[in-house]
Amino acid sequence: MTTEIEISKRDEEYLEAMYILFLKKKSIRVKDLAKLLGVKPSSVVNYLKKLRNLGLISYEKYDVIALSPEGEEIAKRIYRRHEIIKRFLTDILGVPEDIAEEDACYIEHGIHEETFKKIEEFTRKRIKNSKVKD
Numbered sequence: 001m002t003t004e005i006e007i008s009k010r011d012e013e014y015l016e017a018m019y020i021l022f023l024k025k026k027s028i029r030v031k032d033l034a035k036l037l038g039v040k041p042s043s044v045v046n047y048l049k050k051l052r053n054l055g056l057i058s059y060e061k062y063d064v065i066a067l068s069p070e071g072e073e074i075a076k077r078i079y080r081r082h083e084i085i086k087r088f089l090t091d092i093l094g095v096p097e098d099i100a101e102e103d104a105c106y107i108e109h110g111i112h113e114e115t116f117k118k119i120e121e122f123t124r125k126r127i128k129n130s131k132v133k134d
Contacts, residue, residue, distance in 0.1 A: 019075035
């Protein structure tokens with residue numbers, strides 16, 4: 001595992017958004033990232049410099065953005081966390097999909113690791129058991 005660096009919730013949001021864009025489009029561009037995050041392209045460019053300085057991405061002006069191995073590892077972890085929390089909210093609690101999506105975005109950045117592990121464990125057991133019974 002790579003050395004842990006301290007990143008902010010906003011850093012996490014950017015990394016997750018980049019990972020989502022990569023999964024959907026196989027490339028990460030400033031304009032797409034700005035649209036997904038609801039910010040101006042100039043704000044994205046400024047933020048990319050910070051993430052580049054942290055070693056989480058590679059980026060040169062007017063070029064595509066690439067997650068570094070460490071940036072990708074962090075992004076995957078955040079994305080996985082988001083998906084599990086969303087699934088807990090929809091499949092276990094019955095929260096509507098649109099609300100669960102919004103709440104998962106909010107929760108994923110602040111939840112304690114121990115709490116997340118319990119939610120993940122509960123969700124996996126509950127879904128596994130329900131599939132067996134169906």
